[in-house]
Amino acid sequence: MFLQQLINGITIGSTYALVAIGYSMVFGVLELINFANGSVYMLGGYLTLMLYTGLVGSFGLSFGLGLLLTALVGYTIDRFGLRRLREKKVPKIAGLITTLGFSQIIENAVRIFFGSETKPYPNMLDFGQVTFGNVTITSSQVIILMISILLMLLTSVTVYRTKMGKAMLAVSQSQEASQLMGINVNGIISLTFMISSILAAIAGTLVGMYYQNIDASMGASVGMKALASAVLGGVGVLPGAMVGGVLMGIFETLGASYISSGYRDAISFAILIIVILFKPSGLFGRKQINKV
């Protein structure tokens, strides 16, 4: 029972981690919570499904197209919403409101064009299951976990090992200084948005297949949990976001099965609040020094 719940928790937690990385990356470069990320997650799931059932026959192709389109949406949010605000050097809160507006647009656009009812989702990852004693592991769980780990590794390598990642880290330190060093700051920020959107879209598709259904309101709650995961691990630190996401998934499933299923989310948020109170910069975050 415990082991089973642990495995379920890690599976769902790894998808939270993918969305959490997006929050963390955008926060890292812009010091902004991208509230549209949850909606992009939902949109990613929808686009794959709609392309698959409506236009393209092959799942792989529609998945790829879906990712491209969500990356475009992520780019749009930055290019037409946030870049202008950066140029005007306005308070950060304006950017936050802009992402809230985009989230509203995306969510309602999905409702209008794809319908607001819960839709069945084909599970392409189902190749049977393995049972050890009283623990059952499905192939979907294994594949989701593998894809998530692979993506986490890929993102970490990109951010910490490549020149592009170095540019990202530089932008997160100081935009002006990076610009002076010849870094294309706007390009890097757009790229960050695209990567975070792609990760969210992959997570949305995986979760859609895992639960075998999808609805337009799923973005809000997952977005919030992923944001909480990013903060739990320490905002702006990628390994933190990953560990935070997996922990959040584990808390949630264990809390639901051992304490009360109605209070599932409340338990994970209560743990988050307690952790933040004792360690205000998150599990892996560096302590911030306030200068005046």
Added chain:
Amino acid sequence: MNKIFEFCAWHSGKLTVGALALAIVFPFVFTSSYVLRIAITVLMYIVLSLSLNLLVGFLGQMSMGHAAFWGIGAYTAAILSTRLNLSSLGTFLAAMVVAGLFGLLLGLPVLKLKGYYLTVVTLGFCEIVRLVELNWMDLTRGSLGIAAIPPLNFFGQIFKSSRSVYFVALVLVVLAVYVVHSIINSRVGLAVMSIRDDDVAAASIGIPVFRYKVMVFIVAGMLAGLAGAFYAHYISFIDPSGFTTSASLDLVILAIFGGQGSIPGAILGTTLLTVLPETMRSLMEYRQMIYGVIIVVMMLVKPDGLLGRVNFKYIRQRLQMKAEKEAKA
């Protein structure tokens, strides 16, 4: 534009009286219950956005769990009036006290946090409160909600017609404006704004940062609780689905749209954003999407909000000095 602002600043007293007079005459001119219902909703949201503006605009604490206080107020009023048959005065006071206590409860541990950590904790707080409302069947009847909440009644008088409810809401708005205005224009208000600009610097010149932060949290919670109690009596049915985190985010939009730290801005912004979707009723489902577009465009055009950077006090002082100079010459 500047001319308009100068005019507003110079005649701010007269304009306030004029706006109030308009608000009083309003329900006698527009008698349709549909218009009045929108007007009442606008007034209630003004109380909410003013209280949140106190936290976000004046104290600079990005709270994203304000709907929790609203819900706590609404549930307190609903439970007390359906079970104990308390009059509205009693439920209003109780709602304020309970919501204020929760403000203290959230404020005390949270206020040493900053920025996004605070934001996430307030989000979590809102979610926890909603889940308690949803799961504590004995007290709140869970997702069934509390129905048949008695209408507003003060001193044996029942306020049931739209017009009388409208006036109760108007009184609440006046009260909220008065409270926020007198806090902002006092010594405490200056201290609060100095905390917003830099809390370390404020602490170093002897401002009790923590005490004022907690105080503002409590006052903001109380005002939101008041709005909640009003809502419960007015709508007569409440369930937890109204007090979600997305409701909190909507409140943040209302509070910021008009301009951070501006009372007329909060009133103007809230009115616009509540009335606009109603005027677009014919567009049906596109309404919510257009709402999002309006927010994004607005932030592009005027990122500080409608009246964000407009300091009426300063404009007035400048005009006064100019007038004095001209008088001398």
